[in-house]
Amino acid sequence: xxxxxxxxxxxxxxxxxxxxxxxxxxxxxxxxxxxxxxxxxxxxxxxxxxxxxxxxxxxxxxxxxxxxxxxxxxxxxxxxxxxxxxxxxxxxxxxxxxxxxxxxxxxxxxxxxxxxxxxxxxxxxxxxxxxxxxxxxxxxxx
Numbered sequence: 001x002x003x004x005x006x007x008x009x010x011x012x013x014x015x016x017x018x019x020x021x022x023x024x025x026x027x028x029x030x031x032x033x034x035x036x037x038x039x040x041x042x043x044x045x046x047x048x049x050x051x052x053x054x055x056x057x058x059x060x061x062x063x064x065x066x067x068x069x070x071x072x073x074x075x076x077x078x079x080x081x082x083x084x085x086x087x088x089x090x091x092x093x094x095x096x097x098x099x100x101x102x103x104x105x106x107x108x109x110x111x112x113x114x115x116x117x118x119x120x121x122x123x124x125x126x127x128x129x130x131x132x133x134x135x136x137x138x139x140x141x142x
Contacts, residue, residue, distance in 0.1 A: 009070040014042040016060045031055040047071060091118045094126035106133065 017027055024042070028035040033052060040046035041056075048056065048071050057064035069076055094100075095111060113136070114129050123129060 007070070008044060009048070009067065010042045010044040012062070012067070012070055013038075013056060013060060016062060017042075020060065027056070027059060030059045090123050090126045090128065091115070094129040097126065100130075104130065104133075110136075 013027075017024070024038040025035045028038045031038070031052060032055065037046065037052075041048055050068075053067055053071055054064050056062070057067045091114075094114070100106075101111070110133055114133060117123070117129070117132055123132075
């Protein structure tokens with residue numbers, strides 16, 4: 001069974017060009033670029049610059065925003081909201097890792113002290129709590 005073609009930048013501009021009954025040469029001339037460049041974009045061998053992306057959208061009557069996201073699929077990740085509810089905080093990860101606590105002999109008293117550190121600001125990594133603990137232990141001569 002044949003797999004359906006993925007909706008890629010190259011596939012979309014190729015299909016739209018065919019719908020409009022245009023050749024690669026026609027599109028290249030209207031976009032003011034070379035025919036091979038259009039061919040490379042359609043085949044996925046090249047990535048469009050923002051300058052040409054806008055011109056291609058205009059010539060083919062496509063939404064420039066949609067084309068941008070097709071040409072830059074990883075950009076969508078930057079626009080998604082942070083998943084604060086599903087991801088544990090660094091403190092919770094550190095606090096619940098009993099194996100790590102045993103391995104480094106972290107006492108309940110040290111956990112209590114580190115819990116107060118969380119009130120000072122956001123700590124982004126569980127490992128940072130360990131570094132803070134090591135600094136405190138060093139300062140106290142432990």
